[in-house]
Every structure is written in structure tokens, then in C-alpha cells.
């Protein structure tokens with residue numbers, strides 16, 4: 135039987151409640167079988183290098199999704215290294231799991247930039263894109279995306295990193311256990 139899997143690709147530097155809420159909303163609203171979080175090794179469009187390692191980002195993701203049996207982590211991009219082009223990743227995942235229908239979840243900020251993605255025409259034939267609302271961005275695309283309304287969440291990894299560096303609290307933006315890991319490992323100036 136065909137399996138329907140949602141993929142949430144991201145840098146997760148760090149993972150936050152925005153990621154968890156959109157993943158859960160798409161899972162529920164599209165009645166998918168599961169969600170796989172796909173941490174990238176090197177995001178194609180971000181110029182600034184992370185201050186954290188890929189292993190630390192994966193560790194934080196593990197802590198964040200623990201206890202939800204519908205959530206798991208796909209580490210294919212970390213293992214492949216290099217620039218994490220989604221076309222390369224999804225071609226390989228489709229080759230490994232031809233029976234799976236993939237739903238690639240993106241926030242509205244990413245929806246706006248889809249035309250610049252590597253081999254986007256081929257990629258949009260291979261996966262079903264699912265765009266979710268995000269404050270400040272339109273949920274419109276020339277590509278055949280499904281759009282899902284989620285509660286608007288004004289949280290981003292960059293705002294969390296900035297708050298940490300400014301000595302401000304990030305409690306309630308991400309799980310306490312992830313904050314504990316960040317402190318123990320002195321991430322983001324903590």
C-alpha cells in the first residue's frame with residue numbers, strides 16, 4: 135500500500151515550536167502516516183555558516199521530537215555532506231522507497247523562493263509541495279502546491295539565536311530540554 139510521508143527539511147539551528155507545530159498541523163490536516171525531519175548539511179541559500187555542528191543540530195532535533203511516535207529524523211543529507219539540494223535528496227529517497235508518496239513541507243518564506251531552487255521543475259513532479267502560512271509572507275506560488283493554514287507563529291531560529299546572544303530568555307519558544315542542551319554545550323553564546 136502507498137505510504138504518505140511528510141518531510142520537513144530545515145537547518146534546525148535550533149529547532150523550535152514553529153517547526154513542531156507546522157509538522158503536526160500538516161500531519162493532522164493531510165492525514166499523513168508520519169513526518170520525517172530532514173536536517174540539511176549545508177543549506178543551498180544561506181550564506182552565513184552555522185556556529186553549531188551538524189551533529190549538534192541533529193542532537194537538538196532528537197530531543198525536540200522525542201515522545202512523538204509519528205515524528206522521526208532522516209539524516210541522508212548529513213551523511214552525504216556538501217550542499218543539500220532537495221532535488222538530489224528526494225531523488226535518492228524515491229529510489230530507496232518507490233512506494234512512498236512524499237509531501238515536502240515549506241514555510242511561506244520558502245514558497246516565495248521556490249522558483250530559484252535547483253531543478254525545481256523536476257522536483258515539483260517528484261514531490262507534492264505543502265506550503266504553510268508564516269507571518270509576513272504570502273502563500274502563493276506558480277507551482278502546484280497544497281496550502282495549509284496553520285496558527286501564525288512569530289518564531290524563527292535566527293530570532294532565538296539573537297535573543298541568546300543578547301542575554302534574553304528564549305523560554306516558551308522551544309522545548310525546555312533543547313534549551314538545557316544549548317546551555318550545557320554553550321551554544322549561541324549561552
Ligand SMILES: Nc1ncnc2c1ncn2[C@@H]1O[C@H](COP(=O)(O)OP(=O)(O)OP(=O)(O)O)[C@@H](O)[C@H]1O
Nearest residue numbers: 143144145146152240241244268287289290291292
Ligand atoms: N514560525 C514558522 N512558521 C512557519 N514555517 C516555519 C516557521 N519556522 C520555520 N518554518 C519553516 O520550517 C522550515 C525549516 O526552517 P529553518 O530550519 O530554516 O528555520 P527558520 O526559523 O526559518 O531559521 P532561520 O531563522 O535561521 O532562517 C522552512 O521551510 C521554514 O519556512
Ligand SMILES: O=C(O)c1ccc[n+]([C@@H]2O[C@H](COP(=O)([O-])O)[C@@H](O)[C@H]2O)c1
Nearest residue numbers: 143144145174177178179219220251252
Ligand atoms: O534545493 C534547493 O535549491 C533548495 C533551496 C532552498 C532551500 N531548500 C531546502 O528547503 C528546506 C528549508 O530550508 P532552510 O534553509 O530554511 O532550512 C531545506 O530542506 C533546504 O535544503 C532547497
